[in-house]
Amino acid sequence: MDKIIFRADAGQNIGYGHFIRSLALADMLKNDFDVAFATVNPTEYQITEMAKVCRSINLDRETHLADFLSLLKGNEIVVLDNYFFTTNYQRAIKDKGCILVCVDPLHDKHFVADLIIVQGNVSQSLYSTESYTRFCIGYDWLLLRQPFIEAFEKNIHRKYSSLFHKVTVGFGGTDMYNLTEKTLQVLLNQKCIQTIDIIAGDASQKINHFISSKEIHFHRNISASQIAQLFSSCDLAILPTSTICLEALVCRTKIAAGFYVDNQAEFYQYALKTNLIYGMGNFLHESYFSKLNQLFCATPLTGLSLFSARLSDLKERYISVFKILKL
Numbered sequence: 001m002d003k004i005i006f007r008a009d010a011g012q013n014i015g016y017g018h019f020i021r022s023l024a025l026a027d028m029l030k031n032d033f034d035v036a037f038a039t040v041n042p043t044e045y046q047i048t049e050m051a052k053v054c055r056s057i058n059l060d061r062e063t064h065l066a067d068f069l070s071l072l073k074g075n076e077i078v079v080l081d082n083y084f085f086t087t088n089y090q091r092a093i094k095d096k097g098c099i100l101v102c103v104d105p106l107h108d109k110h111f112v113a114d115l116i117i118v119q120g121n122v123s124q125s126l127y128s129t130e131s132y133t134r135f136c137i138g139y140d141w142l143l144l145r146q147p148f149i150e151a152f153e154k155n156i157h158r159k160y161s162s163l164f165h166k167v168t169v170g171f172g173g174t175d176m177y178n179l180t181e182k183t184l185q186v187l188l189n190q191k192c193i194q195t196i197d198i199i200a201g202d203a204s205q206k207i208n209h210f211i212s213s214k215e216i217h218f219h220r221n222i223s224a225s226q227i228a229q230l231f232s233s234c235d236l237a238i239l240p241t242s243t244i245c246l247e248a249l250v251c252r253t254k255i256a257a258g259f260y261v262d263n264q265a266e267f268y269q270y271a272l273k274t275n276l277i278y279g280m281g282n283f284l285h286e287s288y289f290s291k292l293n294q295l296f297c298a299t300p301l302t303g304l305s306l307f308s309a310r311l312s313d314l315k316e317r318y319i320s321v322f323k324i325l326k327l
Contacts, residue, residue: 001034002326005057007068008081008103009040016173016201017243019046021119021143022081022103027053028315029322038071040064045201045221065089072096077325079103080113083263087112099325103143106263114325117141119246121270136321140310142246145224151232152250152311160254161235164296166195168234168253170227170244173201177260179283183238186289188214190296197230199244238292240283241268249276249307256295258283275305 006026010019019039026035030053037050038057050056059067072078074097080090081103090112093100102113107126111133118124118137127133167187171179180198187196195215199222219226227244231237231251238256239245241264248255249271258280259268272279278301280291295301 001032002323003034003036003076004029004079004322005071005076006035006037006079006081007039008037008079010043010046010173011040012174012176014082015242018081018103020145021243022079023049023053024143024145025079025103025117025318027145028318030054032319033077033322038068069093069096072098074098077101077322083108101322101325115321117143119143120267122266134321136318139307140314141317142250142309142311142314143243144247144250144311144314147223147225147228148247148250149311149314151228152252152309155232155252158232158252163192164190164236164254165192166197166234166236167193168197168199168230168237170199170237170239172240172242172244175200177284179260182289183292184216186292189293192296197234199227199230238280240264241271241277245271245277250309250311252306254278254304256280256292258288260284275302276307277304 006022008018008022010016023037026037029035035054036057037054038059039046040059040061042050042056042058047056057071069092072093077099078093079101083106087110090100094112100113101115101117102111103117104119105111105116110128112130113133115134115136116127116129118135119139119142122137124135124137169180169183180200184196187193193214198218200218200220227247228251231248231253234253236256237248237253239248241257241259245255245257255277257268257271257277259265260283271277278295280288282288
């Protein structure tokens, strides 16, 4: 069986998006390939999630670049998911004899990868690549965990409330700017809201206790199935335009979204332009809070477009693409 080694990290500074989406791809491929996942100093949450999919390889933060190269025999497909893998590092992997795949990279360097996977409305012409490089590009190639793919089909005839009684908030696995607590302070003043569900990761900041007449539920390190259920049942989700926003979109959820790092801004502009979200702008600007307040005051709100993608055969298409790489 052909081998695939995934290489992605998670943490306070980079969030959990790289790790989650690469693990989703590993899960799609695990029955057809010998899959392993290499990551730097994984948390207990990461270890638990990887154990559900494949064997894991723990890398040391100080020496991970060299250590990972030393693991490679030359017969593997290597999947890199982060922005710090330079062209020279890609070449070092290729020089080993490996097939190389890069996931959702910024178009800021030359790529020697055999395949580039891009989840978004980005032009292939923006990338500098070798002549042999192939692309899986667009929202038909989302890297999703199975519960979200199932929710996309299940919620096709979803009905929506005209009021936001039930709101879900999720700022990723780290929430380095404590946006959850700041958002919660605004939501507690909205009379129409009855229930607030907070999705938090293992590295998220602790949130102060609030005394409120509203139901507030904190969910830390919950499963993909539980997150999909929250998105499928809430009236509104407040999220950054990152992996978690894509997961909510495929659940056909109404979303108030913004960004707080540069690599979220491009997707934000696309989602705003195509009317997939209520735009909150930059979460780090004071204007975010006034926009959030206005969202609950606007009567009536304009409807949002439904997210469309080809997901029913997503797993089979990825299996086919990776098998072709070995031919």
